[in-house]
Amino acid sequence: MPIQPDVSRFAAELQRWREYRRYSQQELALRADVSQRHLSFLETGKSRPSPEMIEHLCVVLGIPLRSRNALLNAAGFADAYSEEPLNGPALADVRQSLERLVAAHDPFPAYVVDRSWNLLIANDAAVGLTTALLSPDAAFELMGNVARLFFHPDGARSAVANWPQAAAVLLERLSSECAHHVDDPVLRALFDELMGYDGVAELTARDGYPSPDHFLTPIHVRTPTVDMRLYTTISVLAGPADVTLEELRLETLLPADTESEQSLRSLRP
Numbered sequence: 032m033p034i035q036p037d038v039s040r041f042a043a044e045l046q047r048w049r050e051y052r053r054y055s056q057q058e059l060a061l062r063a064d065v066s067q068r069h070l071s072f073l074e075t076g077k078s079r080p081s082p083e084m085i086e087h088l089c090v091v092l093g094i095p096l097r098s099r100n101a102l103l104n105a106a107g108f109a110d111a112y113s114e115e116p117l118n119g120p121a122l123a124d125v126r127q128s129l130e131r132l133v134a135a136h137d138p139f140p141a142y143v144v145d146r147s148w149n150l151l152i153a154n155d156a157a158v159g160l161t162t163a164l165l166s167p168d169a170a171f172e173l174m175g176n177v178a179r180l181f182f183h184p185d186g187a188r189s190a191v192a193n194w195p196q197a198a199a200v201l202l203e204r205l206s207s208e209c210a211h212h213v214d215d216p217v218l219r220a221l222f223d224e225l226m227g228y229d230g231v232a233e234l235t236a237r238d239g240y241p242s243p244d245h246f247l248t249p250i251h252v253r254t255p256t257v258d259m260r261l262y263t264t265i266s267v268l269a270g271p272a273d274v275t276l277e278e279l280r281l282e283t284l285l286p287a288d289t290e291s292e293q294s295l296r297s298l299r300p
Contacts, residue, residue, distance in 0.1 A: 049074075065087075095277060099111065114275055117279070122275065122276070141156070142157045147176070148177045148205075149177075164187050176221070250262070250284070258290075261284045261285060
C-alpha cells in the first residue's frame with residue numbers, strides 16, 4: 032500500500048535536524064550543493080523531495096538510519112533500510128561474530144547493548160564484575176539495562192568512587208541520543224526515569240566533567256573487597272545498512288593499571 036505523504040511533517044523534521052546540527056539554511060545549502068531557495072521550499076512544505084534528495088541531505092546532516100526511514104515515510108516513500116532482529120536468521124552471522132568479539136575481551140568486561148541500553152550480549156567477565164558490585168536481587172532486577180544498573184540507587188553507584196563524574200558523561204550521552212531519536216518513546220522514558228532517581232538531575236548543572244565525546248571515560252570501582260581503576264570505551268559498527276546494527280553499542284572496560292588488571296582476572300566466574 033502506498034504511503035500517504037505528510038509534507039508538513041517532513042518539512043518540520045528537516046528543519047529540526049538542520050537546527051540540531053546548528054546549520055543555517057545557507058550553510059546547509061552550500062554543504063549539500065543545492066540552492067538555498069530549493070532548501071527553503073523543502074522546509075516550508077512547498078516542494079516534495081525525491082528519495083535521492085532525502086538521502087543526500089541525510090548524509091550531509093549525519094542523520095541515523097531510523098530517522099532516515101522516518102523522513103522517507105513522511106515524504107511518502109518506503110523505508111530504505113531494513114530493521115532485522117539481532118536474534119533472527121538474517122543477522123545470525125553478525126550475532127555470532129559479536130559473541131566471539133565480546134568473548135575475546137575476557138578477562139576484561141565487554142557487552143553489547145541496543146539503542147535503549149538493553150543488554151544483548153555479555154561475556155563472563157562482565158557478569159563477574161556485576162556480581163561483585165551488586166546484591167543478587169539488584170543484579171537480577173537491573174542487569175537487563177546497563178543505564179539502570181549504573182544510575183539506580185540500588186545499582187552500581189555506591190561502588191563507583193567517581194560516580195558523579197562518570198554518570199554525568201553517560202547522562203549527557205543519553206540526552207544526545209534522545210535528541211537524535213526524538214520520536215523514540217522508549218529511550219525518552221528511560222531518560223526521564225533516570226532523571227527521577229535521587230541525585231541525577233543535579234548532575235547536569237555540574238562543570239568540569241569529561242566530555243562524552245572522549246574515547247576513554249575513567250571509572251574508579253571501590254568496595255570493601257575490590258579497588259580498581261578502569262577505562263570504559265564505546266564502539267559502533269562502521270557503515271551498517273540495517274537500523275538494528277547501526278544502533279548497537281559495544282562497551283568494554285579496560286584496566287588502567289596492573290593492579291586493576293589483576294583484580295579483574297580474580298573476578299572471573
